[in-house]
Amino acid sequence: MRFIRALFFALTLGTAPVFAATDPMEVVQQGYEAAQKHDYDAALKIMTPLAESGHGMAQYFLATLYEGAFGFKPNLVEANIWLRRSAESGLMQAQASLGDKYYDGRGVPQDFAQALKWYKLSADQGFAPPQNTLGEMYELGRGVPEDPRIAFSYYIKAAENGLALGQVNAGRMYAMGSGVTKDDLMAVEYFRMAVNQKSAAAAIWLGSAYETGSGVKKDLVQAYMWTLIANKHADLRQTPADFASGLGAILDNLRYNMTPDQVAQAEKLAAAWKPEQKK
Numbered sequence: 079m080r081f082i083r084a085l086f087f088a089l090t091l092g093t094a095p096v097f098a099a100t101d102p103m104e105v106v107q108q109g110y111e112a113a114q115k116h117d118y119d120a121a122l123k124i125m126t127p128l129a130e131s132g133h134g135m136a137q138y139f140l141a142t143l144y145e146g147a148f149g150f151k152p153n154l155v156e157a158n159i160w161l162r163r164s165a166e167s168g169l170m171q172a173q174a175s176l177g178d179k180y181y182d183g184r185g186v187p188q189d190f191a192q193a194l195k196w197y198k199l200s201a202d203q204g205f206a207p208p209q210n211t212l213g214e215m216y217e218l219g220r221g222v223p224e225d226p227r228i229a230f231s232y233y234i235k236a237a238e239n240g241l242a243l244g245q246v247n248a249g250r251m252y253a254m255g256s257g258v259t260k261d262d263l264m265a266v267e268y269f270r271m272a273v274n275q276k277s278a279a280a281a282i283w284l285g286s287a288y289e290t291g292s293g294v295k296k297d298l299v300q301a302y303m304w305t306l307i308a309n310k311h312a313d314l315r316q317t318p319a320d321f322a323s324g325l326g327a328i329l330d331n332l333r334y335n336m337t338p339d340q341v342a343q344a345e346k347l348a349a350a351w352k353p354e355q356k357k
Contacts, residue, residue: 102128106135113139113148121148129160134167141172154185165196173200174208181211181220190221201232206241209233213247217257226257237268245272246279253283253292262293273307274353281308282325289332302332302344307351 109125112118121143129136137160143150144157161179164172177196180189194215197208213232216225230251236244249268252261266287272280285304288297309325333341 102133102136106133106139109136109139113143113150116149118143118148118150129163132167134164134169134172137161137164137167138169138172138175141175158185165199168199168203170200170203170205170208173197173203174205177208177211190215194221201235204235204239206236206239206244209239210236210241210244210247213244226251228257230257237271242272242275242277242280245269245275246277246283249280249283253287262287264293266293273304276311276353278308278312281305281311282328285328298332298336299340299344299347302329302336302341303347303351305329305332306345306348310348 105124105128109121112121112124122140125136125139125143129140141157141159141161141164144153144160146152158179161172161176165176173196177193177200178184179186180193180196182188186192194212197212197215200208201212209232213229213236214220215222215229216232217229218224230248233244233247233251237248238244245268249265249272251257252265252268254260266284269280269283269287273284281304285301285308286292287294288304289301290296294300305325305328309329312325336344
């Protein structure tokens, strides 16, 4: 799924070299629209010449198509060929996707050194997802020596580039004082950034901050509210079963120390909460 999401992100950015004759992104868009309609012959006819000419976005589109996007019958050999060509052309989304393959051992042997290489090439272009994954690699020592300072440096880049998970990780490192001087105020700031992207993890951290008074004034109503919001925005279909029970336990513990009026107030606030609009 990361592979397909990156294609949509790339199409949104519209990053591609300019060709003299026609706008290549219009060609890519035509191929994309054909694939959406499941007209695969048309999509391939539109996209293949542009990809063969060396256009990174077209190559990436073919890689995604052969990966099985849009219901196309997968051909992983072709997918890997086109993905590598696109990555070698310098397309940051393709470099990140190739890094993912090596990181997960999906379609290629797992190889953290190769993952590191492609992630760094993509991250150096300012792409947030591989910046966050590099932070993970350095924090956990996956293929590299553990180094929380380097981990934080990548997390903060991903955070500043708008990635919710990067914002959560940067806030978490500030909260723990790992790789950076402990700073509860900064932690809360980054958690708020992420929660405005409906990050359940950020809402959990904010709830914890209000429960303990870390970076904010202790407030059990706010703690309960943010935990409810976390429960609302968590995709419980794709998380471990103990995640839901863990949230339930947090709510039970908070409720034990609250009055019924406080619980009702928190529930009302949670129901009314909406992400802040960017100015």
